[in-house]
Amino acid sequence: MNRRLGISIYPDHSEFEKDQEYVELAASFGFSRMFISMLEVTEGKEKVSQKFSKIIQVAKDLDYEVILDIAPNIFEELGISYDDLTFFHELGADGIRLDLGFDGNKEAMLTYNPFGLKIELNMSNDVAYLDNILTYQANKPFLYGCHNFYPQEGTALPYDFFVKCSERFKKQGLRTAAFVNSQVGKIGPWNINDGLPTLEEHRHLPIEVQTKHLFATGLIDDVVIGNAYASADELQAMSAIDPYQLHLSIQYVADVNEVETEIVETCQHFRRGDITNQVVRSTEVRKKFSQVSNPAHDNEQLFQRGDIVIGNDDFGKYKNELQVVLEPHKDLRKNKVGCVKEEELVLLDYLLPWSKFKFEAESRN
Structure with missing residues (x-):
C-alpha cells in the first residue's frame, strides 16, 4: 500500500x-x-x-x-x-x-x-x-x-x-x-x-x-x-x-575519510539475516571496498549505541565493513566515523534481520 x-x-x-x-x-x-x-x-x-x-x-x-x-x-x-x-x-x-x-x-x-x-x-x-x-x-x-x-x-x-x-x-x-x-x-x-x-x-x-x-x-x-x-x-x-526505507541521520567525526563517507552515503545497506546483539552488520559493502586502504583513526574509545563504525586496515577480511553499534564495546580494528542523532536512536529498534537502510549526512563535528 x-x-x-x-x-x-x-x-x-x-x-x-x-x-x-x-x-x-x-x-x-x-x-x-x-x-x-x-x-x-x-x-x-x-x-x-x-x-x-x-x-x-x-x-x-x-x-x-x-x-x-x-x-x-x-x-x-x-x-x-x-x-x-x-x-x-x-x-x-x-x-x-x-x-x-x-x-x-x-x-x-x-x-x-x-x-x-x-x-x-x-x-x-x-x-x-x-x-x-x-x-x-x-x-x-x-x-x-x-x-x-x-x-x-x-x-x-x-x-x-x-x-x-x-x-x-x-x-x-x-x-x-x-x-x-x-x-x-x-x-x-x-x-x-x-x-x-x-x-x-x-x-x-x-x-x-x-x-x-x-x-x-x-x-x-x-x-x-x-x-x-x-x-x-x-x-x-x-x-x-x-x-519505504529507514534513513538514519549521521553526524560525522572530524577525521572521517573519503572512503568512509563513500561507504556511508553511496551504498545500499542491509542488516545481515543472522543477527547479533552487539552491532548491526552491513557486510556486502566490504566486498566492494576490499582493495581500498582505510587507516586507523578514532578507534580507541568505547563505542556507544548509535555509533557508526567501519573496519580499518587491521581488520583483515572485515576491512570496510560498516556496523551500527547496539551495545557498548571497544575494538581497535574499527574506526568510529560518526553517530546517529540522539533523537533517532529509537529507530535502531527497527533494523531487523534483512532490513534495508541508508544514511543522511548531518554535519562533521
Missing part, C-alpha cells in the same frame, strides 16, 4: 486565505491527504456548507484526499442523518471519520453508501470494535483506520498500546493513519493545544523524526500533521523522508 503525507486544517478557527496558502504550500511538497475537523461547527447548515466546500474545492483541485472528522452532535447541529451522507458528498469530501462508534452494523452499512465515501474508524482503542464491524460484512476497500491526536500534554498513547491498536487494523489490510506534531503549529480543535500527536513520546521531537518512526513501525500508511500550521521547513523535512 502506498504511503502518504497529510495536513490538518480547522476552518472554524482559521481564515480561508491562510488555509488556502497552507494547503497550496503542502501540496508543493507532495502532501496528498487532508484531515478537516468538523467537530466544532455551530453556524448552521448553509454557512457550514459554504465555508467547508470552499476549502475542500481548493484541496481537490490539488489532488488531496479529504477526510472530514465528524461526531454525532454534527448531525444534530446540521439537521442531517447518518442514513444519508449526501451533505458530505456535496461538500466534495472523499470520506468521513467517525470520532465515535455505533453497533458495528451501522458502520458496515455506511461503507456501502452510494457516493463511495470512505468510512474512517477511530484506531486508538484496543477492543474488538473493528472485528465486530467486519462480521457485518463491511465493504473493506472503503474502510480506513485513523488514530486520535491528544492536545493535552501527557495524554497521548504509549507506544506498546499504539502497536496493539494498530495491529488490529493492519492485519486486516486496511489503510491506517496517525498524527505527528508540528513544533510551531498553534491551531487545533480545542482551546487547549500542547501539540497534537498520536504518540506521547513524539510531542517534542522534530517532525521528521516522528514521521520516520511511524513509517518504520510498518503499521501506518498515512502520516498526518495534527496541528496547523506547520512551517515550510517542517513540510520540506517530511517530504524528504523515504516512507
Whole structure:
C-alpha cells in the first residue's frame, strides 16, 4: 500500500486565505491527504456548507484526499442523518471519520453508501470494535483506520498500546493513519493545544523524526500533521523522508575519510539475516571496498549505541565493513566515523534481520 503525507486544517478557527496558502504550500511538497475537523461547527447548515466546500474545492483541485472528522452532535447541529451522507458528498469530501462508534452494523452499512465515501474508524482503542464491524460484512476497500491526536500534554498513547491498536487494523489490510506534531503549529480543535500527536513520546521531537518512526513501525500508511500550521521547513523535512526505507541521520567525526563517507552515503545497506546483539552488520559493502586502504583513526574509545563504525586496515577480511553499534564495546580494528542523532536512536529498534537502510549526512563535528 502506498504511503502518504497529510495536513490538518480547522476552518472554524482559521481564515480561508491562510488555509488556502497552507494547503497550496503542502501540496508543493507532495502532501496528498487532508484531515478537516468538523467537530466544532455551530453556524448552521448553509454557512457550514459554504465555508467547508470552499476549502475542500481548493484541496481537490490539488489532488488531496479529504477526510472530514465528524461526531454525532454534527448531525444534530446540521439537521442531517447518518442514513444519508449526501451533505458530505456535496461538500466534495472523499470520506468521513467517525470520532465515535455505533453497533458495528451501522458502520458496515455506511461503507456501502452510494457516493463511495470512505468510512474512517477511530484506531486508538484496543477492543474488538473493528472485528465486530467486519462480521457485518463491511465493504473493506472503503474502510480506513485513523488514530486520535491528544492536545493535552501527557495524554497521548504509549507506544506498546499504539502497536496493539494498530495491529488490529493492519492485519486486516486496511489503510491506517496517525498524527505527528508540528513544533510551531498553534491551531487545533480545542482551546487547549500542547501539540497534537498520536504518540506521547513524539510531542517534542522534530517532525521528521516522528514521521520516520511511524513509517518504520510498518503499521501506518498515512502520516498526518495534527496541528496547523506547520512551517515550510517542517513540510520540506517530511517530504524528504523515504516512507519505504529507514534513513538514519549521521553526524560525522572530524577525521572521517573519503572512503568512509563513500561507504556511508553511496551504498545500499542491509542488516545481515543472522543477527547479533552487539552491532548491526552491513557486510556486502566490504566486498566492494576490499582493495581500498582505510587507516586507523578514532578507534580507541568505547563505542556507544548509535555509533557508526567501519573496519580499518587491521581488520583483515572485515576491512570496510560498516556496523551500527547496539551495545557498548571497544575494538581497535574499527574506526568510529560518526553517530546517529540522539533523537533517532529509537529507530535502531527497527533494523531487523534483512532490513534495508541508508544514511543522511548531518554535519562533521
